[in-house]
Amino acid sequence: MxxxxxxxxxxxxxxxxxxxxxxxxxxxxxxxxxxxxxxxxxxxxxxxxxxxxxxxxxxxxxxxxxxxxxxxxxxxxxxxxxxxxxxxxxxxxxxxxxDETQTSQRLWLKLAANAVLNPLTALWRCRNGEVLTREAGRRIADSVCGELAQLSAACSSAPLSAAELRGFVGTCADDNANNFSSMYADLVAARRSEIGYLNGWACRKASALGVSCAANARLEELVRDVERSGWDCVAHADAAARLETIG
Missing domain, CATH: 3.40.50.720 (NAD(P)-binding Rossmann-like Domain)
Known part of the structure; x- marks a missing residue:
């Protein structure tokens, strides 16, 4: 362009x-x-x-x-x-x-919602509303939002707390409960997902700043595994099962 x-x-x-x-x-x-x-x-x-x-x-x-x-x-x-x-x-x-502060904070909130709901709906093959009804989903959401809060504190002029990010994830899950995420649609259609611009970006940024980002890294790894497998059903099921080890 x-x-x-x-x-x-x-x-x-x-x-x-x-x-x-x-x-x-x-x-x-x-x-x-x-x-x-x-x-x-x-x-x-x-x-x-x-x-x-x-x-x-x-x-x-x-x-x-x-x-x-x-x-x-x-x-x-x-x-x-x-x-x-x-x-x-x-x-x-x-x-x-x-204004600029509101815009920055809105993008961090959106990143948190996408970084939690998109990979989890894609790997579990479920709608947005199901993610936080699972104990593993709530645990992973807490971990991802905690890491993103630390990252925003390290690189944003308008940082948000883990509670603010986590609250927005819950609101998005409720408001869009019956919808499928874009990453779910990508994996179903065997398209390359946006994981590199969500959890992947958070991991790269965190690494450069010396911030822990283990939960985000694990989610990126699992989605990448499914992509590399050619969206094989067995690989998809294995990746979904390994979500239980996050957080």
């Missing part, structure tokens, strides 16, 4: 793993405005059929939050161009502007 971006371009990240992707983009040399948008709208894509490669179903109305990413030194990372807001308004999706 870099050759297609002008110096005055604005990039809006609207995806899981935005913290990892933002770091990847900025270290690649991109110096334009970088924004993050978090959405709670529900959507899913129908299986490909003739002439309908991008057939997306808007399954639930939610909200969108847009803000500039907060640099590690606390400085403003980007500006929000009024033209972007004008382009967004006709979508009817709604948009709430947030």
């Amino acid at each position: 870099a050759p297609r971006l002008a110096a005055e371009s604005t990039v809006v990240l609207l995806c899981n793993g935005a913290l990892a992707l933002a770091e990847e983009i900025t270290t690649s040399g991109y110096r334009g405005d970088l924004l993050s948008c978090t959405s709670t709208h529900g959507a899913w894509r129908r299986p490909h059929s003739a002439g309908r490669d991008r057939d997306v179903v808007h399954a639930g109305f939610g909200g969108c939050w847009l803000g500039a990413l907060l640099a590690a030194d606390g400085t403003r990372a980007a500006r929000i161009d009024p033209q972007l807001l004008a382009l967004w308004e006709p979508s009817g999706l709604g948009l709430i502007l947030e």
Whole structure:
């Protein structure tokens, strides 16, 4: 994408793993405005059929939050161009502007929810709402959120506590109880998952900062094992069984 971006371009990240992707983009040399948008709208894509490669179903109305990413030194990372807001308004999706601290904290909350619910639903092959009904799920959620809280304290200007992260994971599990995660869908379809931008990014960041990230590392390892197996059913069952050893 870099050759297609002008110096005055604005990039809006609207995806899981935005913290990892933002770091990847900025270290690649991109110096334009970088924004993050978090959405709670529900959507899913129908299986490909003739002439309908991008057939997306808007399954639930939610909200969108847009803000500039907060640099590690606390400085403003980007500006929000009024033209972007004008382009967004006709979508009817709604948009709430947030300051840099709110944006940073929202991304850490989202990372916690994704780092717990996505790999566990994918490995257990269950819906979001089932994860925290299992004793192992609650134990792993506590461990993952504890590690992410330590990591945010080490590298974020707006750190969050383990309790805040864990509370958000519970809220997401309840609010999306009947939904399947994106990682579940990826593993079922034998696609490469986003694990490297979630738990994997947390592990790489933690290693560089000397922070423990054992639970996140174990989850990444188990998902990678399933991917390397070619999504073999036996390997999947084995990885799911080994979740009991985490935390």
